[in-house]
Amino acid sequence: GENVEQHPSTLSVQEGDSAVIKCTYSDSASNYFPWYKQELGKRPQLIIDIRSNVGEKKDQRIAVTLNKTAKHFSLHITETQPEDSAVYFCAAPMNSGYSTLTFGKGTMLLVSP
Amino acid sequence: NAGVTQTPKFQVLKTGQSMTLQCAQDMNHNSMYWYRQDPGMGLRLIYYSASEGTTDKGEVPNGYNVSRLNKREFSLRLESAAPSQTSVYFCASRASGIEQFFGPGTRLTVL
Numbered sequence: 001g002e003n004v005e006q007h008p009s010t011l012s013v014q015e016g017d018s019a020v021i022k023c024t025y026s027d028s029a030s031n032y033f034p035w036y037k038q039e040l041g042k043r044p045q046l047i048i049d050i051r052s053n054v055g056e057k058k059d060q061r062i063a064v065t066l067n068k069t070a071k072h073f074s075l076h077i078t079e080t081q082p083e084d085s086a087v088y089f090c091a092a093p094m095n096s097g098y099s100t101l102t103f104g105k106g107t108m109l110l111v112s113p
Numbered sequence: 114n115a116g117v118t119q120t121p122k123f124q125v126l127k128t129g130q131s132m133t134l135q136c137a138q139d140m141n142h143n144s145m146y147w148y149r150q151d152p153g154m155g156l157r158l159i160y161y162s163a164s165e166g167t168t169d170k171g172e173v174p175n176g177y178n179v180s181r182l183n184k185r186e187f188s189l190r191l192e193s194a195a196p197s198q199t200s201v202y203f204c205a206s207r208a209s210g211i212e213q214f215f216g217p218g219t220r221l222t223v224l
Contacts (some may be wrong), residue, residue: 043215
């Protein structure tokens, strides 16, 4: 099965700075990598994902990059705002296909005003 | 649409008691999932149901049972609760696409 490692476990930045969260995966056949955001006391929600046929995907202030050779992918948040404070989870397919996901252990991002 | 709903929101049990966590979705999704979330451990899959009438074990199934009652409902049962099962439980569903939609969670404490 897939193994996903996520770093760092906590990240503190000043408002306006950039934040980068990195994940590595073990199964070279994995081809879909979503990122979920979980605000305090709320449910996880998908914020962006990337498939293995592209190297980068952007959506306003967030972007995800994928390096298939090195088996790692990263979430980039630019111009951080206090409302970006949350726990972020990366994930990868647990087995072939998309039916189940293995999640990283999460990164708590704190953006200070 | 209510999306994915879970009941109860909070529950306190004593060791050895049993209970069932309920999950329902109104999005006509085929697949449903149960996860547990513990501090520093991320989301771990307990059981899932790829379609009505089928269920499969995930990473941490011991101590749990599930029932896919119909396409809308997927319940999680703890037959004899243990303190190690203290956690936040999330249900999720997925259509034919990739994105999983999560419910609001159930916070369970086992004393």
